[in-house]
Amino acid sequence: MTAPVTAASLGLLGCHVCGQLSRGAAHSHDACCPRCGAPLHSRKPDSIARTWALLIAAMILYIPANLLPMMYTSSLFGSQADTIMSGVVYFWTSGSWYLALIIFFASILVPLLKMAVLLFLLVSVQMRSHWQPVQRARLYRLVEVIGRWSMLDVYVVAMIVSLVQLKALATILPGPGAMAFGAVVVLTIFAAMAFDPRLIWDPLEEERG
Amino acid sequence: MAGSQLIACHECDLMQREVPLPRGGVAFCGRCGAELYRSHPDSFERTLAFTVAAIFLFAIANAFPIVGVKLQGQVIQTTLFDTVRTLYSEDMKSVAVLVFVTAMLMPAIKLFALTYLYLPLRLGRAAPHFALVFRMLRAVHPWSMVEVFLLGILVSVIKLENLASVVPGIALWSFGALMLLMAALAAVFDPRGLWTRMEATR
Ligand SMILES: [Zn+2]
Ligand SMILES: [Zn+2]
Numbered sequence: 001m002t003a004p005v006t007a008a009s010l011g012l013l014g015c016h017v018c019g020q021l022s023r024g025a026a027h028s029h030d031a032c033c034p035r036c037g038a039p040l041h042s043r044k045p046d047s048i049a050r051t052w053a054l055l056i057a058a059m060i061l062y063i064p065a066n067l068l069p070m071m072y073t074s075s076l077f078g079s080q081a082d083t084i085m086s087g088v089v090y091f092w093t094s095g096s097w098y099l100a101l102i103i104f105f106a107s108i109l110v111p112l113l114k115m116a117v118l119l120f121l122l123v124s125v126q127m128r129s130h131w132q133p134v135q136r137a138r139l140y141r142l143v144e145v146i147g148r149w150s151m152l153d154v155y156v157v158a159m160i161v162s163l164v165q166l167k168a169l170a171t172i173l174p175g176p177g178a179m180a181f182g183a184v185v186v187l188t189i190f191a192a193m194a195f196d197p198r199l200i201w202d203p204l205e206e207e208r209g
Numbered sequence: 210m211a212g213s214q215l216i217a218c219h220e221c222d223l224m225q226r227e228v229p230l231p232r233g234g235v236a237f238c239g240r241c242g243a244e245l246y247r248s249h250p251d252s253f254e255r256t257l258a259f260t261v262a263a264i265f266l267f268a269i270a271n272a273f274p275i276v277g278v279k280l281q282g283q284v285i286q287t288t289l290f291d292t293v294r295t296l297y298s299e300d301m302k303s304v305a306v307l308v309f310v311t312a313m314l315m316p317a318i319k320l321f322a323l324t325y326l327y328l329p330l331r332l333g334r335a336a337p338h339f340a341l342v343f344r345m346l347r348a349v350h351p352w353s354m355v356e357v358f359l360l361g362i363l364v365s366v367i368k369l370e371n372l373a374s375v376v377p378g379i380a381l382w383s384f385g386a387l388m389l390l391m392a393a394l395a396a397v398f399d400p401r402g403l404w405t406r407m408e409a410t411r
Pocket of ligand 1: 019020037
């Protein structure tokens with residue numbers, strides 16, 4: 001097998017947006033794709049720093065997202081505040097175990113998994129790790145695919161709040177947890193976008209010189 | 210091999226030679242396994258057809274109530290935009306904006322951009338600002354979440370069943386069909402073929 005050749009090592013830039021290859025200096029900041037006009041970078045600029053910043057912000061907000069109520073319900077029978085976990089428990093005990101699993105997966109597991117994977121990718125890239133690059137590339141793709149499903153609980157709160165407006169029977173109001181949770185989802189999507197998967201492969205090139 | 214084009218993997222930057230694919234074939238990167246390109250039978254025509262169908266469904270999904278709830282003889286119905294407006298007035302502006310952007314605005318921009326790019330090309334010419342609209346289409350992509358929204362509707366319907374009887378509206382079925390069409394669109398959309406066709410008009 002011949003040594004792999006990257007576009008960057010040939011002084012070529014692949015466009016992030018349309019895939020067109022073009023010649024350009026790797027460190028110039030004003031290059032544009034000749035075909036679609038998108039800004040060209042050999043690697044996403046400040047990828048690691050931006051991913052860290054977005055990831056840390058998401059991790060901090062994950063705490064209030066889980067502790068603060070997503071929804072306040074008050075009816076003739078009393079009032080209650082629902083967090084994500086209490087919603088899962090409610091479905092589990094009321095017999096809808098499949099719904100409990102869906103919400104647990106989308107709202108608790110997926111964000112945690114996504115943040116853990118991004119953390120692991122960042123640390124391994126910064127240590128210039130050579131460990132299992134194919135598996136790490138797969139993890140990155142997995143995170144991009146499943147990340148959007150965490151938006152589920154935001155939509156559930158939105159629908160329920162707008163449907164139950166008959167104040168006489170019950171009042172359901174969105175809680176601050178919904179806001180924090182929405183922010184976590186958005187921040188992790190931005191963090192995954194900021195990360196440049198090509199950084200996983202760069203240490204392997206430098207080895208060969 | 211002289212005639213075949215060189216391409217760089219978008220995920221690991223490896224240079225590879227393009228090889229001709231059989232119908233429906235997919236090319237993966239030899240190093241990281243990312244999907245490089247695929248050969249879609251009739252990608253262009255199908256993308257356009259799915260887009261037109263999706264626009265109709267999207268219009269219905271937004272114009273009609275998604276679900277109604279029967280409470281004490283009264284029926285409360287809600288459209289997608291009602292939902293956004295209620296959240297906004299309940300002082301949850303950020304959640305309202307999030308729902309509006311991911312379930313309404315981004316899918317709308319996506320469908321608009323696809324029509325704008327494909328329809329004039331079908332008639333043999335490229336639309337003005339083709340490249341700009343193409344970049345917009347790519348930027349919008351991660352934020353259009355019709356499929357997640359549909360699951361959200363279903364979960365909230367089941368949740369409300371305990372409180373009141375829930376009547377599914379026309380928009381619910383439209384959202385279901387729209388989700389399938391969006392998935393079909395993602396499967397047939399071929400940016401490389403689009404650019405090849407665009408460059409052929411010059
Ligand atoms: Zn480009
Ligand atoms: Zn690759």
